[in-house]
Every structure is written in C-alpha cells, then in structure tokens.
Amino acid sequence: MYFRKVRPNAIAPTRAHSWDAGYDLYSCEDISIGPMERKLIPVGIEIEIPTGCYGRIAPRSGLAVRAGIDVLAGVIDCGYRDEVQVVLQNLNLPEVLFKNPSDKRGHTNTALFGDKNRHDIAAGDRIAQIIIEKCYYPAWIEQETLADQDRNGGFGSTGI
Structure with a gap:
C-alpha cells in the first residue's frame, strides 16, 4: 500500500499484531475535544x-x-x-454544576458548565484505524417489484 507523508511528524499506519484487520492512524496535532464536540484531526x-477497494x-x-x-x-474512496x-466526536455530556439561586454573592448564574469530560489528544496518539475493504460496484436496475423474502420489517421488528 503506497502512502506519502505530508507533515514532518506524520507516523506511518501500523498494526499491533499481524492478524489485526485495521492499521492504527496517528494524530499530527495536539487537539482537545470538548463534550459533545466533534473535530477534524489530520493524520x-x-x-x-x-482500485476496487x-x-x-x-x-x-x-x-x-474508556x-x-x-x-x-x-x-475514503x-x-x-x-x-x-x-472526524472524532466526544460523546460525553458536559458536566453541569448548579449554583443556589438564593445565594447572591458573586456570580448569579444558576448553572455553570465544567470541563471534566474534555478529552485531550496529543500529536502521536493513535486516534482511529483504517481497514482496506473490497468494493462491489453493481449496476443499478430499476424494477417494478422485487423478489419476495421471508424477512420484512427491520428496525427491531424481531425484538431487541
């Protein structure tokens, strides 16, 4: 598989074991992702x-x-x-600290948002993996009806 470094601190994709399907991708920047935030991370x-994959x-x-x-x-085509x-997203919710509204000292907002669930990524950290998969390129043919199947419903129709 051919690749080219476009940043001096780029790290080639690696696998921890020869049988691993995915190759680890490494961040090139120090980035912090807040709760419910998403960021585009360069590798x-x-x-x-x-071709065909x-x-x-x-x-x-x-x-x-974790x-x-x-x-x-x-x-990636x-x-x-x-x-x-x-593209990484931090799925953690922000921490909300409530202030007693009857307390008139200092700041009077009733809710403050903490930074507890922020996640920091350092340059060189493994952030994702890439798996190279084969593609199937079917010809799309419109039909009036489709072949019957025993399975219909979808979206949990057979239970949880």
Missing part, C-alpha cells in the same frame, strides 16, 4: 488505495469504551489523494 499522510475509518475500541470517543464519516483526516 499527516496521503494514501493510494488500490476503499478505506474504512473505524473507531479504536479503547477510545470508545473515553467515549467515536469516529464519524469513515469512507480509492481516488482520494489528499491528506487523510479523521
């Missing part, structure tokens, strides 16, 4: 994905479980030739 490389940007399970950080917008960037 400092351009990649040449083989695409790159799927997926979350790192540790970031998701920090509430998820990946959004995760498809084989023809894309610009710096790879990852």
Whole structure:
C-alpha cells in the first residue's frame, strides 16, 4: 500500500499484531475535544488505495469504551489523494454544576458548565484505524417489484 507523508511528524499506519484487520492512524496535532464536540484531526499522510477497494475509518475500541470517543464519516474512496483526516466526536455530556439561586454573592448564574469530560489528544496518539475493504460496484436496475423474502420489517421488528 503506497502512502506519502505530508507533515514532518506524520507516523506511518501500523498494526499491533499481524492478524489485526485495521492499521492504527496517528494524530499530527495536539487537539482537545470538548463534550459533545466533534473535530477534524489530520493524520499527516496521503494514501493510494488500490482500485476496487476503499478505506474504512473505524473507531479504536479503547477510545470508545474508556473515553467515549467515536469516529464519524469513515469512507475514503480509492481516488482520494489528499491528506487523510479523521472526524472524532466526544460523546460525553458536559458536566453541569448548579449554583443556589438564593445565594447572591458573586456570580448569579444558576448553572455553570465544567470541563471534566474534555478529552485531550496529543500529536502521536493513535486516534482511529483504517481497514482496506473490497468494493462491489453493481449496476443499478430499476424494477417494478422485487423478489419476495421471508424477512420484512427491520428496525427491531424481531425484538431487541
């Protein structure tokens, strides 16, 4: 797989184990993501994905479980030739501290927002993984009816 560094501190994608499906992607910047905030994080490389494939940007399970950080917008087409960037969202809610409204000393707002659930990312941190997957390019043919199936409903129609 061909890639090119476009930032001096870029780190090549790596796998922890030879059997891992995803290659870790590394942040090139120090970035802080507040609660319910999303940020575009540069990884400092351009990649040449083989024709017939695409790159799927997926979350790192540790970031998701331990920090509430998820990946959004995760498809890189084989023809894309610009710096790879990852959209991360902090799914944690802001901490709200309430002030007694009868207390007239100092600040009189009734709610203050703390910064407890902010997540800091340092340059060089692993932030996501890329998985190279094959694509299927079907011809789209409009039909008046579709083949019957035993399965209908969807969206939890068979229970939780």
